[in-house]
Amino acid sequence: MVNEALGHLEGFLSGMYAAQSQGGRPAIAPEKLLRAMLLQVVYSIRSERQLMEQTQYNLLYRWFIGLAMDDPVWVPTVFTKNRARLLEHDAVIELFNEVLMLAERGGWLSGEHFSVYTTAVEHAIRVMVFNRLCDPDSKLGVLRWLETVSIPQVDTASLTHQQLLRSMDALMDHHQAVDAVVAQQLRPMVDQDLSVVFYDLTSIRVEGLSELSDDVRHYGMSKEGVIARQWMLGVVQTAEGLPIYHEVFDGHQAEAPTLLPTLTKVLQRFPHIR
Numbered sequence: 001m002v003n004e005a006l007g008h009l010e011g012f013l014s015g016m017y018a019a020q021s022q023g024g025r026p027a028i029a030p031e032k033l034l035r036a037m038l039l040q041v042v043y044s045i046r047s048e049r050q051l052m053e054q055t056q057y058n059l060l061y062r063w064f065i066g067l068a069m070d071d072p073v074w075v076p077t078v079f080t081k082n083r084a085r086l087l088e089h090d091a092v093i094e095l096f097n098e099v100l101m102l103a104e105r106g107g108w109l110s111g112e113h114f115s116v117y118t119t120a121v122e123h124a125i126r127v128m129v130f131n132r133l134c135d136p137d138s139k140l141g142v143l144r145w146l147e148t149v150s151i152p153q154v155d156t157a158s159l160t161h162q163q164l165l166r167s168m169d170a171l172m173d174h175h176q177a178v179d180a181v182v183a184q185q186l187r188p189m190v191d192q193d194l195s196v197v198f199y200d201l202t203s204i205r206v207e208g209l210s211e212l213s214d215d216v217r218h219y220g221m222s223k224e225g226v227i228a229r230q231w232m233l234g235v236v237q238t239a240e241g242l243p244i245y246h247e248v249f250d251g252h253q254a255e256a257p258t259l260l261p262t263l264t265k266v267l268q269r270f271p272h273i274r
Helices: 001-008 010-018 029-041 046-057 059-065 076-088 091-105 120-134 138-144 162-173 175-189 256-269
Strands: 198-203 218-221 229-236 244-247
Touching: 001 010, 001 029, 001 091, 001 244, 010 091, 029 046, 029 059, 029 076, 029 091, 046 059, 059 091, 076 091, 076 138, 091 162, 120 138, 120 162, 138 162, 138 256, 244 256
Parallel strands: none
Antiparallel strands: 198 229, 218 229, 229 244
16 A cells, blocks of 8 residues: 555656756755655554664665665664654655545544544544644644544534643543553653663743732743743653653752652652562
8 A cells, every 4th residue: 555655646756856956956856755664653653763774774774665674774864864864854644645535545444433522522533643743733734734634533613722622631630540540651661771761851931911819920030030020840851862851840840849749750650669
């Protein structure tokens, strides 16, 4: 199916590079880039660096991408730079639509697979998740993105900006349950010997003067070194760059007092870590 979909996209891919170069092709052929990106998604490979390392010795990966046994594997930074061009020209979306069209034409899609789309809130959340995976954008950007894709059994035309925002409110109402499920999904990807993690607390500046009850927006020292209205975001990630925990703090919160409580919560979230 991927071979056929890429065959249909040959003219699109060639034209995409012709617009930026005078007849030349990039160091990495776009077809191989797209195949490698598929492997990264299907096998949940955490980073481009790990993808390149595994492609180095995995013959199945080499065969699927189109690399011979003795072909050199790309440098991760080169892979990332070439991939950015594909994303810029919506090549991933075009491939997704081609595969979806082939699956529909072959009768390989079933409405039963999408029976979990039970409410308008779930529709909106799934749409935002798909966008975050394929072409991350703002909530208004999600609506523009929906004009270029097809999602089976989701009435994308009826979705509004307000519905997306209300769906985010619904997520917040159940954030503890969502966090528990996400942690359970992440556990197989987190090594038992998690000896090194990175923690950072950064400031997110906000505009406006409105005030809410239990508001996290406060005046504090921003990362730019000035006093600003803001809130603080703490993120914990593994040495490979996989985010495993985040938390929002008041805008005047200092970093040091948050370290131990955050570490305690991470260990509670992943009890299998030694």
